[in-house]
Amino acid sequence: MRRRQMHMSRDAQDHLREALQQLRAELKAPTEFPAHVLQAAEDAVDEVQLPHKDATHLPLFTIDPPTSKDLDQAMHLERRPGGGYRVHYAIADVAAFVKPGGPLDAEAHDRIETLYFPDLKVPLHPPSISEGPASLLPNQVVPALLWQHDLDADGNVIDSTVSRARVRSLAKLNYAGVQQDIEAGTAEESVALLREIGTLREAVEAARGGVSVNLPDQEVTLKDGLFRLSYVAALPVEGWNEQISLMTGMAAAQIMLESGTGILRTQKEQADQNVVRRVHDIAKLLGIEWKPGVPYATLVNSLNPADQKHMAFLSEAIAMLLKAEYTTFRDHQIPEHTGHAAIAAPYAYCTAPLRRLIDRYTGELCVAACAGQDPPPWVLDALYCLPCDMARGKGKLADRRAVDLVEAAVxxxxxxxxxxxxxxxxxxxxxxxxxxxxxxxxxxxxxxxxxxxxxxxxxxxxxxxxxxxxxxxxxxxxxxxxx
The missing domain is CATH 2.40.50.140 (Nucleic acid-binding proteins)
Structure with a gap:
């Protein structure tokens, strides 16, 4: 599920500045980087080495909000000779800049993830890296973990691999612009294929019983001294884009399972029956028909997040039912439970290393496995500590508390x-x-x-x-x- 965003007008930000600063203080969100970490970032930029593999011929593009600079993913989509599709998906190679055990690594383990507030973000890595030479910004040659997914004509993945490569994105696109170009028929073929492949992947997801919930973004404005809260429905392109990320996360999980060492994002198939009954009751109370025998995934995929009652149900049900955890394993000691119920497949975080600590580690495990090599020692040393590290992350709490703050203002x-x-x-x-x-x-x-x-x-x-x-x-x- 993509992260739900909150957009706040400048006037609203100014009016709530003190409250937002207080919230960051309550969460102990570090708004500045220590001097030695900033120096380490400068040194890392000077010392970075580009991979030998050259993939700069791929005309990659990114799709992000217009103001984003920490770009984790870039893609190129094409048809395969004889049928089917090929997806190249470049992920920022943060490990090329962060030395294990060094100041940048220690700071990342303290921060865990980027925190988003309505007026600013508290980044995982210094912007001199995350918004510069590690980011997949256009027209710069950068190191990346380059995934290649081959799909059949129905959108099923038939092969996935990943390796280090130097890449160059050619275009920084935004969701609204891509949606408009695709609908108008003016998008370049690689961009236009996102709808074709994304729609096929949505059908594959539904067939396996997966759940995708794109909650609407919140928009906060201040007019005549009164706050107003409205909702902006997600564009279809956001769901198609999310399908590429989900596909990569599932491929990463499968690669790690086959290699015998990894860390998965897991979720049990069945929640506590009392919780399930309560979720059914909430649906009934909100006037949502949930017929006997209809799976939760089927119900969720039928709802419209733009409907206020549907959104209330989705927000409450997700918090109650979809509680995932991290599962680590090595030396082919595969755990009994490896699936993620909402995704209906094994899954791993791996596509946002600029904004989430664990993705750097899963990326390394997958690169090593595809090269037939042992994982780096620094990855193995941290493997069993990562679930506890990630549990200290404050991203969801920051999102929830920011919503509470804004609704209080409204x-x-x-x-x-x-x-x-x-x-x-x-x-x-x-x-x-x-x-x-x-x-x-x-x-x-x-x-x-x-x-x-x-x-x-x-x-x-x-x-x-x-x-x-x-x-x-x-x-x-x-x-x-x-x-």
């Missing part, structure tokens, strides 16, 4: 107002039957609610807004109480 002028809502979750299992989550019909906001009596799942309640304070230091910046 409701800030409506304290003491009474709203109609539905209780879509309770804390009864945690011994707090009088606390839970309420979903408002309008505006489409979810918040904490307390009651003088036991909250009943699915109850329609009148909820008085007690607090909506972006600067509140606790987690519940929004708080309702039943009346």
């Amino acid at each position: 409701l800030g002028n409506r304290v003491d107002e009474v709203f109609g809502g539905t209780v879509i979750n309770t804390d009864a299992e945690d011994g707090k039957p009088k606390e839970g989550t309420v979903h408002l019909a309008e505006p489409a906001v979810m918040g904490r609610i307390t009651s003088g009596a036991k909250l009943e799942l699915g109850a329609c309640v009148q909820a008085k807004l007690i607090r909506a304070d972006p600067l509140f230091s606790g987690r519940n910046k929004i708080l309702f109480r039943t009346v």
